[in-house]
Amino acid sequence: MAEYESPEWHPAFEEYCETIFELNEDDFDVIQARIAERLDVSRPAVSEMVKRMEAEGLIEAGRQITLTEAGRDLAETVVRRHRLAERFLTDPGAEIGDVLLDQRLAAGIGNVYKCEALFVCGVDPHAPLGSVAPETRRRLYETAALQLQSNLGRDRRVTFGDGLAVYGRHRQGCRACGTGLRSASSGVHGRQTWWCPKCQAPVV
Numbered sequence: 001m002a003e004y005e006s007p008e009w010h011p012a013f014e015e016y017c018e019t020i021f022e023l024n025e026d027d028f029d030v031i032q033a034r035i036a037e038r039l040d041v042s043r044p045a046v047s048e049m050v051k052r053m054e055a056e057g058l059i060e061a062g063r064q065i066t067l068t069e070a071g072r073d074l075a076e077t078v079v080r081r082h083r084l085a086e087r088f089l090t091d092p093g094a095e096i097g098d099v100l101l102d103q104r105l106a107a108g109i110g111n112v113y114k115c116e117a118l119f120v121c122g123v124d125p126h127a128p129l130g131s132v133a134p135e136t137r138r139r140l141y142e143t144a145a146l147q148l149q150s151n152l153g154r155d156r157r158v159t160f161g162d163g164l165a166v167y168g169r170h171r172q173g174c175r176a177c178g179t180g181l182r183s184a185s186s187g188v189h190g191r192q193t194w195w196c197p198k199c200q201a202p203v204v
C-alpha cells in the first residue's frame with residue numbers, strides 16, 4: 001500500500017475505485033450520477049472526489065469514468081480483500097480476533113489495528129465468529145483498514161482521541177467508560193490482545 005502514500009490520499013479512494021470497478025464489471029456506464037447512487041452520497045461529493053482521484057492518477061474522467069492502471073490495481077486489491085473476507089469468514093468457531101489477523105484476509109492489518117477495530121466496533125476479541133453478525137464483521141475489517149490507512153506516514157498511531165484506545169494500554173482505564181482494560185495472549189496466533197470488558201462485553 002505504500003505506493004499510495006501521499007498527502008492527498010483519502011480513505012474513500014478505495015471505496016470509489018471498488019465501485020467504479022464493479023459498475024464496469026456489471027456493464028453499467030460509469031458516470032458520476034451512478035456512483036453517487038451506489039455510494040449513497042451527493043453528486044457534488046462525487047464530483048469533488050473524482051477531481052481528487054484524477055489528480056492522484058487513479059482515474060480518467062471524461063463523460064465516463066475509467067480506472068487507470070494504478071486505480072485498477074487498487075480496485076482489484078480491495079475487491080479481492082472483500083471477496084476473500086466474505087468467503088473466509090465462515091468458520092463459526094474461530095475467534096474473531098484471530099480471524100482479523102489472518103494474512104489471507106487482512107494483509108497488513110496486524111495486531112494493533114485488530115485490537116483497535118474490535119474496540120471501536122464494541123466486539124469481544126474472543127467472540128466466536130459465528131456470533132458476530134456479517135455486517136459487524138465487515139465493519140471490523142473496514143474500520144481496521146481505515147485506521148491503518150489514516151496512520152500511514154504518521155510517527156504516532158492515532159485511532160481514538162490523541163492516541164490508541166486499547167492496544168498496549170496495560171492496566172489503564174478504558175478511554176470511553178473508565179473500566180480497567182484487560183489483556184491476554186489469545187487465539188491460535190497467541191498475540192497479546194487488549195480490550196475493555198465493559199465496552200466489549202461478550203454477547204450472551
Ligand SMILES: [Zn+2]
Binds near residue numbers: 174175176179197200
Ligand atoms: Zn470501556
